[in-house]
Amino acid sequence: MKTEHTIYFGDSVEILKTIPKNTFQLMVTSPPYWNVRDYGHSKQTGFKDTLQQYLEKLDKVWKEVVRTLLPDGKIALNIGNIYYSEPDENRRTTANLSYLTWKQLDRYKELRFMGTIYWRKTTSRAGAVLFGSYPYPSNFMISSAVEPIHIFRKIGKREISKEIKEKSKISLKEFREFRDAIWDINGVNDKHAAAYPYELPERVIKMFTFVGDIVLDPFVGSGTTIKAAKDLNRNSVGIDINPDFLPIIKEKVGINQKMLDKEAEFKVIHLNKDIKISH
Ligand SMILES: C[S@@+](CC[C@H](N)C(=O)[O-])C[C@H]1O[C@@H](n2cnc3c(N)ncnc32)[C@H](O)[C@@H]1O
Numbered sequence: 001m002k003t004e005h006t007i008y009f010g011d012s013v014e015i016l017k018t019i020p021k022n023t024f025q026l027m028v029t030s031p032p033y034w035n036v037r038d039y040g041h042s043k044q045t046g047f048k049d050t051l052q053q054y055l056e057k058l059d060k061v062w063k064e065v066v067r068t069l070l071p072d073g074k075i076a077l078n079i080g081n082i083y084y085s086e087p088d089e090n091r092r093t094t095a096n097l098s099y100l101t102w103k104q105l106d107r108y109k110e111l112r113f114m115g116t117i118y119w120r121k122t123t124s125r126a127g128a129v130l131f132g133s134y135p136y137p138s139n140f141m142i143s144s145a146v147e148p149i150h151i152f153r154k155i156g157k158r159e160i161s162k163e164i165k166e167k168s169k170i171s172l173k174e175f176r177e178f179r180d181a182i183w184d185i186n187g188v189n190d191k192h193a194a195a196y197p198y199e200l201p202e203r204v205i206k207m208f209t210f211v212g213d214i215v216l217d218p219f220v221g222s223g224t225t226i227k228a229a230k231d232l233n234r235n236s237v238g239i240d241i242n243p244d245f246l247p248i249i250k251e252k253v254g255i256n257q258k259m260l261d262k263e264a265e266f267k268v269i270h271l272n273k274d275i276k277i278s279h
Helices: 012-016 053-068 096-105 163-168 172-179 200-210 224-231 245-251
Strands: 003-009 025-031 071-078 083-084 091-094 111-121 146-155 182-185 215-217 236-242 265-268 274-276
Touching: 003 224, 003 245, 003 274, 012 053, 025 053, 025 200, 025 236, 053 071, 071 096, 071 111, 071 200, 083 265, 096 111, 096 146, 172 200, 182 200, 200 215, 200 224, 215 224, 224 236, 224 245, 236 245, 245 265
Parallel strands: 003 236, 003 265, 025 071, 025 215, 111 182, 215 236
Antiparallel strands: 071 146, 083 091, 111 146, 265 274
């Protein structure tokens, strides 16, 4: 089965506006962090934004995601909390991004909440900086090494043929593993500073899409979602503001290598010029 993968470089809202409604079966993403990380692009979301600006920008993305999702399409949003300091204090406060973004999604009348999966990062460096008032009470910093993945569905129904259902079957072992609310998965050390582990999009793609569906990641970074979609015979669309990530994506997804087992076609679209790389 030949799959198609399109990588757009530009702002996710601008690009999503060009995509017709009812296109994607799943959006899986981890948005840029608020305030702490520089992804190296002047128009990036999060870095140097106030919390309010950051949330407003994300909400514009959700609006387009909701529009472009198919009926019964799913959202899997992975976002962790962030420590920051208020201007009048040296001490740290936690920005509850997990709750704030959940609240944003929950406000869409087209969406219904399905539950939250907690990804417990089994290897995390967070422990090293969490000493607070150690060895004394009373300032314990609560670890942010558990990141939620909020799952929502778009209301409506979709007919799937028996043949496609059969091709998309999940084993009993996986069914049991995936429905667990806590996922113990190692964090990754990647060339891209904020990549999520392959297992994360892999699992949600298996759980919420059928073979041949289109998966969207509006903050695709190093292309982890594209790789998982390709491996699982799903199509994908990935968007990132920073074209400098293209070599990292190519390496991760294996775009330059000969694909012996199956065929996949890749398209890279920069705001104004198209480059097509196909196999
Ligand atoms: C947390 S990273 C995603 C990492 C990805 N899950 C992976 O596995 O590599 C967030 C990404 O959002 C991108 N980004 C920031 N602002 C953006 C915007 N306005 N439109 C599209 N992408 C943006 C950043 O360049 C960064 O690569």
